[in-house]
Amino acid sequence: MSKTALCLKVPKNQGEKTIALVGKLGLLDKTLRIHREETTLCIPLIQQPKEIEYRELKNQVNELQITVSAFVEKMSPPKTVMQVLENHLPPHLLAVLPQALDVIGDIAIVEIPPELEPYQNLIGEAILKTHKNVKTVLAKASAITGTYRTREYIHIAGENKTRTIHREFGCQYYVDVAKAYFSPRLSHEHDRVASLVKSGETVVDLFAGVGPFSVLIGKKNQSVKVYAVDLNPDAVELLAMNVRVNRVDNRVFPMLGDARQFAATKLKGLADRVIMNLPEKALDFTDAACQTIKPQGGSVHFYAFIRSPDSIDSLKERCSDAVEQNSRKIITFQYEKSIRETAPYESQVVLDAVIK
């Protein structure tokens, strides 16, 4: 597309310094392309230079001429999904466009409200246009459900796949979003817990998934042992791959099976630290955590969901009671935090408990 605009014509050999000066004076029209004629350069201006500006230009460039010329408009790529779709959706639907997007590797995951479902492919294409690193767009098609904590997806744009490689804190993770749980929203938590682990510790990750806690702990510490348990065979297959590709296979050990069974057998009494990231059921597995922690004590990271009017204080009480029912005691809660909102009036929280 071309547009007529004010044009400053200067000899080509004076072009570079003139463009710099026009830019400095704030006169350059950056939406239009500078072009050449035989011996001159045509620079688009946003307005007629003021007298003082004209004098400054004249001081630097002896031969100049201000005229009108046709310029090619620069095509700037759309920056937001809203910008791409503004001429394709009615305003009341633009208002409900999803604001949040989870990007796992090169897969974007979006929640499409029911009224936008007829436009989901259009929205997917808009996400591809505005996110250069995204190759696939999936729409959530169910809640996270079942023992394995997975959800269904509908493919709405780009390559039809659910498997990707996600990078986080210097580690790479093979992830299959349809087969095993993974959330990029927990990345800060993975790093926070990994940073607490000291040399020589034995860590048990009771619900390890594809390994974002376990692998990072192994990566940050040469002299740890991490037992990473999960019941989902697909998760453990990906976990084993992640252990290999991140070269922590001499200290992170994937274990396929039930956390409670391992706690009562192979993992009994050997942990300095236990990670319990199964927020729907964290307190149900308090017995497993208490069995796994060393007799002299250790730390447990409990994750749970709380729904208003429930509070972190009341969760702490329930947690202390559950630990006491398993003949152990919480000496202190070293840390407590609401990590993220998971639904209206619901959030995921973490409690770091020191247990003896």
Ligand SMILES: C[S@@+](CC[C@H](N)C(=O)[O-])C[C@H]1O[C@@H](n2cnc3c(N)ncnc32)[C@H](O)[C@@H]1O
């Ligand atoms: C919320 S995911 C957490 C995964 C991982 N910690 C993360 O941050 O990505 C919970 C995991 O617990 C596993 N799980 C559920 N019940 C289990 C059990 N009884 N024993 C071991 N793993 C279990 C699920 O398969 C799932 O991978």
